[in-house]
Amino acid sequence: MIKIDEAMGIIKDQKITWPEEKVDLGDALGRIMVENFSSPLDSPPFNKAAMDGYSVSSGDNSNKYKIMEIIGAGDTPEKTLTMGQCSKIMTGAMMPQGADKIIRVEFADEINGFAVPHTPEPALNVIKQGENLKAGDRVIDAGKLKAKDIGIIASMGFPSVKVAKKPVIGVLTTGSELKNPGEKLETGQIYNSNGLQLSAQVSEFGATPVYYGIIADDREALSTAVAKAFLECDIVILSGGVSKGDYDYVPEVLEENGMKTLFHRVAIKPGRPLLFGRKNNIFVFGLPGNPVSTYVTFEVFVKTLIFHLAGLEYTPPTYSGKLTRRVKRRDTERTEFHPVIINGDKVEPIGYHGSSHLNAMAEANGLIKIPTGVPEFKEGETVSVRSI
Numbered sequence: 001m002i003k004i005d006e007a008m009g010i011i012k013d014q015k016i017t018w019p020e021e022k023v024d025l026g027d028a029l030g031r032i033m034v035e036n037f038s039s040p041l042d043s044p045p046f047n048k049a050a051m052d053g054y055s056v057s058s059g060d061n062s063n064k065y066k067i068m069e070i071i072g073a074g075d076t077p078e079k080t081l082t083m084g085q086c087s088k089i090m091t092g093a094m095m096p097q098g099a100d101k102i103i104r105v106e107f108a109d110e111i112n113g114f115a116v117p118h119t120p121e122p123a124l125n126v127i128k129q130g131e132n133l134k135a136g137d138r139v140i141d142a143g144k145l146k147a148k149d150i151g152i153i154a155s156m157g158f159p160s161v162k163v164a165k166k167p168v169i170g171v172l173t174t175g176s177e178l179k180n181p182g183e184k185l186e187t188g189q190i191y192n193s194n195g196l197q198l199s200a201q202v203s204e205f206g207a208t209p210v211y212y213g214i215i216a217d218d219r220e221a222l223s224t225a226v227a228k229a230f231l232e233c234d235i236v237i238l239s240g241g242v243s244k245g246d247y248d249y250v251p252e253v254l255e256e257n258g259m260k261t262l263f264h265r266v267a268i269k270p271g272r273p274l275l276f277g278r279k280n281n282i283f284v285f286g287l288p289g290n291p292v293s294t295y296v297t298f299e300v301f302v303k304t305l306i307f308h309l310a311g312l313e314y315t316p317p318t319y320s321g322k323l324t325r326r327v328k329r330r331d332t333e334r335t336e337f338h339p340v341i342i343n344g345d346k347v348e349p350i351g352y353h354g355s356s357h358l359n360a361m362a363e364a365n366g367l368i369k370i371p372t373g374v375p376e377f378k379e380g381e382t383v384s385v386r387s388i
């Protein structure tokens with residue numbers, strides 16, 4: 001059994017050249033961008049009106065200003081202003097020469113072609129060229145693209161981005177006791193939750209799932225399914241059959257099909273039987289069948305690999321807060337992931353019976369990580385929460 005850091009290190013040490021592609025920005029949401037962007041432009045690219053009103057020189061305190069022209073957003077101002085002159089200007093428009101201030105429209109009357117202020121204007125109401133961003137400033141780094149990132153890249157004028165190819169991830173659920181939702185359960189059977197859960201985790205993380213269904217605990221059936229998945233996928237994930245039971249054929253069948261085991265059994269809870277291997281450029285995870293183990297090991301290990309393929313390090317979103325009650329354990333040999341509810345700065349540990357207790361995850365929105373050797377987190381202690 002190896003420690004979690006060692007297992008993560010083995011994943012991050014894998015050498016592979018992973019394909020990149022250009023995609024239109026409109027198709028880039030959720031993709032892993034592999035380039036950094038610096039702005040080619042000042043933002044805004046010109047001195048810009050922040051209000052509707054009358055543009056004047058801030059040094060000109062005339063009682064009335066002759067309106068020289070009307071400037072809408074997108075227009076090029078034509079008149080250079082001198083004392084006693086203004087241009088009527090709309091929000092977003094370019095400021096004319098000779099003006100550095102806008103008297104907002106509510107603070108002046110328009111009489112016979114003049115703007116006549118009735119209320120002193122305290123603000124300048126102009127966004128200066130480059131005030132938000134200077135050309136050459138680093139704006140956005142490689143990583144998974146969110147909607148706001150798409151907006152930022154668009155604002156700099158780029159129509160497309162370079163992203164890592166989406167890995168095709170095969171999902172095989174093993175277990176002779178499994179039935180799919182919608183089917184009738186016979187004695188001794190349970191519903192296959194991992195198949196759909198894992199496929200959803202793959203999709204949610206921006207990769208492409210290929211679901212191979214339920215495979216009975218049968219060497220031949222398993223070998224056939226594995227061989228097919230090895231032909232069609234970049235990453236193959238199996239759930240179940242990876243422990244030490246009589247019918248746990250996954251480790252040997254994977255090796256018979258040419259996979260080299262890189263680690264098997266990790267000091268984590270849940271998920272100890274976890275297996276990771278490689279065949280040429282195909283990576284393989286054997287995840288334990290208990291659904292919470294499957295969920296957590298995907299979250300921690302598979303996500304790390306997907307980012308590693310793109311040449312990046314995955315840093316999960318984390319928050320911190322104070323525990324509402326203590327979390328205590330006897331066995332400190334493993335790194336434990338415990339489901340919690342984080343609400344504001346309060347972190348409530350969820351009562352949880354172990355790795356088969358999937359419904360305990362219903363309310364969870366985070367996981368706390370209890371390192372090896374640590375028996376207890378005290379009530380009120382500040383903990384870091386990985387958002388899920």
Ligand code: AMP
Binds near residue numbers: 173177190195242356
């Ligand atoms: P295994 O890892 O195959 O020893 O399975 C461990 C536990 O997880 C057993 O109780 C299985 O019945 C359960 N299990 C295995 N696969 C699934 C699955 N796809 N969906 C739900 N539970 C599963």
Ligand code: MG
Binds near residue numbers: 289
């Ligand atoms: Mg099984």
